[in-house]
Amino acid sequence: MNFKNFSSALLASSVLGASVLGAVSAASAQDVTLTIESWRNDDLPIWQEKLIPAFEAANPGIKVTFNPSTPTEYDAALGAKLDAGTAGDIITCRPFDKSLALYEKGQLSSLNDLDGMKNFSDVAKSAWQTDDGKTSFCVPVASVIHGFIYNKDAFEKVGVSVPKTEEEFFAALDKIKADGNYIPMAMGTKDLWEAATMGYQNIGPTYWKGEEGRKALIAGTQKLTDADWVDPYKTLAKWKDYLGDGFEAQTYPDSQNLFTLGRAAIYPTGSWEISVFNPQVDFKMGAFPPPVRKDGDTCYISDHNDLGIGMNAKTKNPEAAAKFLNWVASDEFATIYANALPGFFSLSSNEIKLEDPLAAEMVGWRKDCKSTIRSTYQILSRGTPNLENETWIESANVINGTVTPEQAGEKLQKGLDSWYKPAK
Structure with a gap:
């Protein structure tokens, strides 16, 4: 093979290799799986059948796995996973001190820059904030x-x-x-x-x-x-x-x-x-x-604030996790969740249409009563x-x-x- 042919072959090989690597890189960039830690094991069917399919349909390339623990074992199991660096990307947050302790240990990310946080009132956010109210670390989900x-x-x-x-x-x-x-x-x-x-x-x-x-x-x-x-x-x-x-x-x-x-x-x-x-x-x-x-x-x-969702500060997928949390802050998520679990009300400041008449009656009190x-x-x-x-x-x-x-x-x-x- 003369030099010209050799150079052409080498160039073709390089182009082919680059295109293969590029395809692999592109596939890898899209191949993200987020894992959710939670104590709500009774919610597993709701996540698998309603919530996760809705998110994945709107966010191709991001897969979500819901990985609940037994409620009584969740706090200890989550703490051990976070300490060992093996916890999932998304953390379901208890209200108040338990989640605050995780944030203070550097295990939950600040969500102050998350666009979706604008959908919640100060009372809604109070269960997942620092004592001075300056930093929020979980998206309010349900009360x-x-x-x-x-x-x-x-x-x-x-x-x-x-x-x-x-x-x-x-x-x-x-x-x-x-x-x-x-x-x-x-x-x-x-x-x-x-x-x-x-x-x-x-x-x-x-x-x-x-x-x-x-x-x-x-x-x-x-x-x-x-x-x-x-x-x-x-x-x-x-x-x-x-x-x-x-x-x-x-x-x-x-x-x-x-x-x-x-x-x-x-x-x-x-x-x-x-x-x-x-x-x-x-x-x-x-x-x-x-x-x-x-x-x-x-x-x-x-x-009363009951449940929030935050981001593991050590997640390897922060951009995908942020996309997921912004979706959790959306009306779409709130509508699916609140109707799948009547009586667990969205904390969103936006009005969410509820199908259950008793749930709708109770959440309607927010219009006439002050919340605490x-x-x-x-x-x-x-x-x-x-x-x-x-x-x-x-x-x-x-x-x-x-x-x-x-x-x-x-x-x-x-x-x-x-x-x-x-x-x-």
């Missing part, structure tokens, strides 16, 4: 709303209307009790957390004015011995007469069963029950927000005694009648004072 679910058939048979004020609320309970065919309210105190979550944190924001009182407690300008924090306990103490015989030994599943079997007229709870109750009940359900203290008062609801989050979840439960757990105990004690509302407030404030010093 649960507290209130009261009721048996519409029972209300009609007894002849009571949906109460709007506390006076109307207790008048309805009295009428249901006098009728004798239904337990007025299904709630027990054996499991403790119900008394706080379905009781104190449900009606309390009406007294401490939602975010105003919650932030004042963190700032130290209000105390748990103040009237705004003791008065909800005075109201809870009245619930005792309407919970039925043996409520002190009644568990959470017991309460659920009493309501779904049609034996109780009202269930103080949260929207997370909607998807549980829908296939179980054979009566019509309705819902009403916590009654206001008197006509004309502002309505407040606990619209559970008072114990941000900052105030980092020490010992843990204010969240202590609130469970004292709420149950108040309803059981073993302590007074004033004693409950004093014990909770004393415990908080023992370790928490508000920032000056």
